[in-house]
Amino acid sequence: MRMPTQRHQFAASSRVLHWTMAAMILTMLCIGVAMVASLANYHVLVSIHRPLGIAILILVVVRFVNRQLHPLPPFPATMSRAERLAATASEYTMYGLMFVLPLVGWGMLSAARYPIVLYGSIHLPYILPHNVMLYAVLRKAHTILAYLFFLTIIAHFGAILFHTLIVRDGIIKRMAPWNIRAQETATIDSSTAGSPARGSPESTP
């Protein structure tokens, strides 16, 4: 039988990956904006931006595999069908962006034939042919996708705040870095009682 902490919380590995990657992605968005705004620190910032972005690319593959291995907890019953669809769509959008954005960054530097230094003498290989037009398109795409990511994160953050502070269904506890105790699951227990597993055909009311 599965314990309440396992049933109503994401797996420990999912929670570690969620918060580690959230910190890395928010740092990347800030570094990206600072990089193009301040030429004074450009070289320092870009030398952090490249390896951190590649680390995100590796971690999102690990995270995706981890998500397939650990069944997700059911959605709380307080979430309407529309909210469940929006939550699922935003999760897939974020996974897509965590994968595509670093690849576009790597691809644009490849197309421009800039040296892609990770650390010291460690360089990444070029993944695209030398083409200035391709560089221009990917450079624009990198900006647009980064700001789309920023908007999706704000919507995600807003939805979690709405459920935590207004609906008060304790949704934040599902992703809490620590294991939640039995009495803390009370709100989630009552709101998910009888809910089918997420991902099953009946999981949307």
Ligand code: HEM
């Ligand atoms: C860069 C920022 C973030 C990204 C990319 C992100 C991404 C995700 C993804 C993909 C999921 C689905 C579970 C999974 O597959 O891991 C998720 C769930 C969740 N996130 Fe975030 N997240 C971010 C920031 C935050 C922040 C700042 C909060 C705090 C308010 C938060 C709270 C949650 C919670 C509570 C869940 C579980 C939702 C549920 O119960 O279904 N996330 N997040």
Ligand code: HEM
């Ligand atoms: C999740 C990963 C990433 C995020 C969130 C991100 C975000 C950003 C943002 C917000 C900007 C500023 C865009 C603008 O205002 O025009 C930027 C610029 C840039 N990014 Fe990324 N990036 C990521 C991955 C990468 C990777 C993996 C590389 C290269 C290997 C890279 C290379 C660059 C470069 C070189 C610039 C500045 C280009 C210039 O000076 O014109 N990025 N990034």
